[in-house]
Amino acid sequence: MAIGATIHTFAVQLADVDRGVYEDLTLRVARHPSETAAFMMTRVLAYCLEYAEGISFSEGVAATDEPAVLVRDLTGRVTSWIEVGSPDASRLHTGSKLADRTVVYTHRDPAKVAATWDGKRIHRAEDIPLRSFDPGFVDAAAAALERRSTLSVSVTEGTVYLELNGTNLSTAIHELRAG
Incomplete structure (x- = not known):
């Protein structure tokens, strides 16, 4: 018998000062x-960062x-294609053709992720952060996860301040271009 997915619930307070986004969210992941x-x-x-x-x-x-995350407008058209991890070039190519905006978030070495795309055909690669x-x-954030987590995400001047179940962390957001 196959093991099913584990549901995690996040009570999120989001304050993205850089984009002017302030929301209280409940996420079931x-x-x-x-x-x-x-x-x-x-x-x-x-x-959270693309909310x-x-x-x-x-x-x-x-x-x-x-993709792992996407944004659709009221007509159902995909406006943002948001990949996570280390997507292959063909997924980025498809996403970039389909959506107005494509972005990748990775928890891996970004130089190694980008290197896998070298020489591959990616539509509007230079526009993909x-x-x-x-x-x-x-x-460190993953180590603080629980099945029910309280998460506070604040973004100011490209720095993410995170409080997850009482653990406080911060990081800069680093950006490369796919192309």
């Missing part, structure tokens, strides 16, 4: 058995034709 805590934490961070009307999680690692965090930040 399904963690697939093959998904690491660091990958799930990066999905949650990407959701906009119409944002949603896909089926995560089980989704084959959608690859965002990463300080080494150890996502792992």
Whole structure:
């Protein structure tokens, strides 16, 4: 019998001063058995840092034709394609053609992630930011995860301040371009 996903619930207070976004959110996140805590934490961070009307999680690692997070407008058209981890070039190419905006968040070494795209065809590659965090930040956040978590995310001048279940962390958001 296959093991099902584990549901994590996050009570989130989001204050993104850089974008003028202030929200209280309740997120139910399904963690697939093959998904690491660091990958799930990066999905949650990407959701918070990209929060906009119409944002949603896909089926995560089980989704084959959608990114980890996406934003749709009221007509159902995908406006933002938000990948997590180390997506291959063909996924970025598809996402960039489909959506107005494509972005990647990674908990891995960004130079190694970007290197896998070298020489590959990616639509509007120069417009795709690859965002990463300080080494150890996502792992420390993942270590503080519980099935029910309280999360406060504040963003000011490109720095993320995170309080997760009483653990305080901060990181700069580093950005490379896919192209």
